[in-house]
Amino acid sequence: MTYLKTFATGLVAAAVTAGMAMAQDAKVIGVSIPAATHGWAGGMNFHAQEAVKRLEEVYPELDFVLATASDPGKQVNDIEDMVATRNISALVVLPFESEPLTSPVQAVAEGGAWVTVVDRGLSVEGIEDLYVAGDNPGFGRVSGEYMASKMPDGGKIVVLRGIPTTIDNERVAGFESAIEGSGIEIIDMEHGNWNRDDSFNVMQDFLSKHEQIDAVWASDDDMAVGVLAAIDAAGRDDVQFVLGGAGMKEMVKRVMDGDTMIPADVTYPPSMIATAIELTAVGMTSTAPVSGTFTIGSVLITPENAEQFYYPDSPF
Amino acid sequence: MASETVNMPERRRKLPSMSVLGPVIALLVLVAIGAMMNPNFLGAGNITNVLARSAFIGIIAVGMTFVITAGGLDLSVGSMAAFIAGLMILVMNAALPVLGVGVPIILLGMATALIAGLLAGLLNGFLITTLGIEAFIVTLGTMGIYRSLVTWLADGGTLSLDFGLRTFYRPVYFDGILGVSWPIIVFALVVIIGEVVMSRARFGRHCAATGSSEHVAHYSNVNVNRTRLATYAMLGVLVGVATIMYVPRLGSASASTGVLWELEAIAAVIIGGTVLKGGFGRVWGTVIGVLILSLIDNILNLTDLVSPYLNGAIQGVIIILAVILQREAKAKG
Known part of the structure; x- marks a missing residue:
């Protein structure tokens, strides 16, 4: 009896809900x-x-x-x-x-x-x-082509990578093939996890480790923020520019204002x-x-x- | 025969036990490895970098040592730091038109951080002591709350300090006295005060008593609830202090600020020889723990020994090894 009643109530409820949806x-x-x-x-x-x-x-x-x-x-x-x-x-x-x-x-x-x-x-x-x-491979390729055009005589760069994922691998592969034969040498690569604090620490360590760094591919605008702070704190003037990516509004603003440290950015909207x-x-x-x-x-x-x-x- | 038995305890007193030596040896080994791998490792620049970036976790970990010693736990500190950083930036930006760039606005920001930290710590402590809810559950809850709040405050993006203000505030992270930067000085002061309170003051003894046996502590006239509440409040204030050092570095806070800081702080405390179940704490050990954790990262960045994919694994192995080293020694005597 009770079981039947419950069942019936349930049926009615279901019918009502269905009706409402209709x-x-x-x-x-x-x-x-x-x-x-x-x-x-x-x-x-x-x-x-x-x-x-x-x-x-x-x-x-x-x-x-x-x-x-x-x-x-x-x-x-x-x-x-x-x-x-x-x-x-x-x-x-x-x-x-x-x-x-x-x-x-x-x-x-x-x-x-x-x-x-x-x-x-x-x-x-x-x-x-x-x-x-x-377009992740394209993101890497456009970044690499820009680096190559900006440094016609080649140079030594460090690369900050994102969180280890397919996305990151495709970008780096695209970048590496674009700078092939341009004389640009990647002297170090570490994961900054698309995070400002992590990239700050990694960049500080890169600056301790290498005496000459010509440019940085930060590969992301959040990481570029950390990289810039580290370079600034170390007072190093060998780094000519930092290339981020994604199109964060603060970075686009700096490009717009003609900042020489941030001469360009690559979109990933x-x-x-x-x-x-x-x-x-x-x-x-x-x-x-x-x-x-x-x-x-x-x-x-x-x-x-x-x-x-x-x-x-x-x-x- | 008799003279031998008399000599035994003396000899023991001269050689500290492995539980004391373990973390120190691990740290020395890491320093030696670092120095061999890269000539810049022991340079003033690198040492300053490592110590300054350890300061955030270090200051928090000193507070965590007291909480754990008193038998508690706080998982909310990383989110709390992010939330306080966000709040501080909002308050300072809002006060900018009134106060202008100058010392008063920085002091206002600092006061905001300390008060917010105190309140957040008191809230955790109140829920745990007065309402009697498990510390793990309470702080797991507040961890989620603060993380969401900072995401909400930042509208999913990043809160940034006004540019002029950031330039003015920057020296708090990057400058210092006689080449020792402020975060390192503050970290050192917090450690010294923490060590004295833990080993010399009544509060430290109360924490240990509370953590080792609540009932015995209660019958020994220790106010267990007030002691616990005080440890959480103190940790909250120290999170505020860490945030004061953190904000001037990049001048921003987002949902990714302070992620996993709580686990790093807890790991540092345990590596340093504090017992996770409570009852015994060692502030200077915590410092060694913090330094070990930052040095692993630093060394892995400075060398090309291992694939960067394995950084986490190396860290895990060293944490477990450091603790095994202590436990083995304790079990043997």
């Missing part, structure tokens, strides 16, 4: 991204929120649910929750790590939802409908998440085809074009 009749787009644990991710969070805010006004028939995860496990839970409780029609995901996210995202795709993958690819090809990719959300919304609401791969190239920022890459309102 009544709403809005398509839900789930956005799952890593939390703002470093500068670039902070900028990416900012642009994701801005894009969601704007699109909710433009398309009243779309609902967005945004979740930020501090580790891959949490991100898998977020995606499962979105499917179970919000019945999403599309998922925009920037995977924390490729491997652990592949099968959960595959399950979403098999459930019939549209899948957009951003920046980091999944480890199995062909799951996603749309891939909005940053965190706003690519906005591109992905916008394209997904277009796909959901129109007949325009948006499937395929959309690669966002890394561009060299110089004093001449710096103004168009300067976003003073962004936190990054």
